[in-house]
Amino acid sequence: MEHTENPKPSSSRLSSVLTDVHFWVPVAVLISGLLLLSFMR
Amino acid sequence: MSSEAQTLSASSTQDISRAKKLQLLGILSGFAAGAWLGAAEAPTKLVSIGISPMAISLIMVIGVFLARWSLPALILGTSSVRADVRRAPHLIIWALLAGCLWAVANTLTIFAIRDIGLSIAFPLWNSNSLLGIFWGFLFFNELRQAGWRRWTGVLGGALVMCAGATLLAIASSTQGSAGHSLRGVWAALGAGVLWGTMYIPYRKAYLTGMNPLSFVTFFTFGELGMMSALAIGYTGWAPLWRELAVARGVVFWLMLGGFIWVIGDLFQQYAAKYVGISRGIPLSNSNQLWGLLWGIFVFGELHGRSSSTFAQVIGGSLLMMLGVGAVAFSSAAGEEQTRWKEAAQREGRRYGVAADYVAARMDGRQAAGESAPSRTIWDWLLVAAATAIFMVFASMARVPQLSLNWLPAALLAIALLVLLFICTLALYRTTRFH
Numbered sequence A: 001m002e003h004t005e006n007p008k009p010s011s012s013r014l015s016s017v018l019t020d021v022h023f024w025v026p027v028a029v030l031i032s033g034l035l036l037l038s039f040m041r
Numbered sequence B: 001m002s003s004e005a006q007t008l009s010a011s012s013t014q015d016i017s018r019a020k021k022l023q024l025l026g027i028l029s030g031f032a033a034g035a036w037l038g039a040a041e042a043p044t045k046l047v048s049i050g051i052s053p054m055a056i057s058l059i060m061v062i063g064v065f066l067a068r069w070s071l072p073a074l075i076l077g078t079s080s081v082r083a084d085v086r087r088a089p090h091l092i093i094w095a096l097l098a099g100c101l102w103a104v105a106n107t108l109t110i111f112a113i114r115d116i117g118l119s120i121a122f123p124l125w126n127s128n129s130l131l132g133i134f135w136g137f138l139f140f141n142e143l144r145q146a147g148w149r150r151w152t153g154v155l156g157g158a159l160v161m162c163a164g165a166t167l168l169a170i171a172s173s174t175q176g177s178a179g180h181s182l183r184g185v186w187a188a189l190g191a192g193v194l195w196g197t198m199y200i201p202y203r204k205a206y207l208t209g210m211n212p213l214s215f216v217t218f219f220t221f222g223e224l225g226m227m228s229a230l231a232i233g234y235t236g237w238a239p240l241w242r243e244l245a246v247a248r249g250v251v252f253w254l255m256l257g258g259f260i261w262v263i264g265d266l267f268q269q270y271a272a273k274y275v276g277i278s279r280g281i282p283l284s285n286s287n288q289l290w291g292l293l294w295g296i297f298v299f300g301e302l303h304g305r306s307s308s309t310f311a312q313v314i315g316g317s318l319l320m321m322l323g324v325g326a327v328a329f330s331s332a333a334g335e336e337q338t339r340w341k342e343a344a345q346r347e348g349r350r351y352g353v354a355a356d357y358v359a360a361r362m363d364g365r366q367a368a369g370e371s372a373p374s375r376t377i378w379d380w381l382l383v384a385a386a387t388a389i390f391m392v393f394a395s396m397a398r399v400p401q402l403s404l405n406w407l408p409a410a411l412l413a414i415a416l417l418v419l420l421f422i423c424t425l426a427l428y429r430t431t432r433f434h
Helices: A010-018 A021-040 B002-039 B053-075 B078-087 B091-116 B118-125 B128-140 B147-172 B181-207 B212-235 B237-249 B251-275 B277-284 B287-298 B307-328 B334-351 B355-362 B377-396 B406-431
Strands: none
Touching (some): A010 B334, A021 B091, A021 B181, B002 B251, B002 B406, B053 B091, B053 B212, B053 B251, B078 B377, B091 B118, B091 B212, B118 B147, B118 B181, B128 B147, B128 B181, B128 B277, B128 B334, B147 B277, B181 B212, B212 B251, B237 B251, B237 B377, B251 B277, B251 B406, B287 B307
């Protein structure tokens, strides 16, 4: 039976997130949204 | 040799039939999402006291938070959430990020409505479905090798829905522009971009095998955390607390709106999982049509308005239905689904998630060796605590003095319950809520 547990250590997982372009697109949009909100005030 | 070929052919036929079933399930979930998300507006219409939109949003999000923990605990149990997180812990970050995006977008819509009115603001932020189609295509292989017929159905359907939404928003709008028009346009467009981008984490989670019920439990921390920070930042601790204290008679109705919204959102999550974001978002965006049905028939919102307004409503509704139909009949076929699987395998490799788990969850099944979800005493306590909080606020709630049309309200409520029953049963039978 194949195991289904995650074999990656957490540091490696974090670096996978931080080097993923899919992650930075929503982050950039979120920062822009917050800037827009502060401009609205 | 011929028996091997027969076995392969039978397995391939089974795969195609399963894929078709999941596509139908996703489309049904999209329809149910539209109905329940639209109905979430109904309890908020009972609130007419002068509290700030920021406080209203915060109270609704508190109701949402309670529902997002109690419903998954009731349906599968929190042990299933913990098991999902052990397999793909990185998705917590994605869920928090999506929750933050939702809260900022929701706050921007408040400014947009104030500055340019609903009729202009709504179509602008409704463009989120077009952005969702773009991200789905760019990042997750959606609509790749889909053929011109499906492209036309999805993109054309989304555009027709935007046109219908514009007509409905113009017809239902009661407020005009209050100046600051450019600022309002930016706020509405910003909300659309934030909501459209929020679907990147959604799709990411479902391609990596996470259960929608697990995803929303972490999403809501981002949502509540960001909404609280914005409400405190904009209003200040003491004034916000005073507003919440004044509003205690209507807290129940707002939290109820949040609860109903979560049911719709759960169906939207399953739609995003099984038909992708390019189809799931436009289908869920039919919520505007349902919201308008509640507004017109139950709350008599367009009473005494001109015949041109009713023509706009009928025209807008027909366009919305046409768009929904075009998207629903453009579900992903074989080659496009192969591209989805490639995207899922890529995600699995990147984040070290076991391939058998990703494949099983994409197929709406439990992975081999995965224990069946079960509820513990803690799950029942969680459900009981959430119910008790709702009951406490229900006991404080004031019954508003509003003239409602009860027959249409009953008919719409029956339609909602029928959709809930059919879709829940289909999700249970086909995927056991995976």
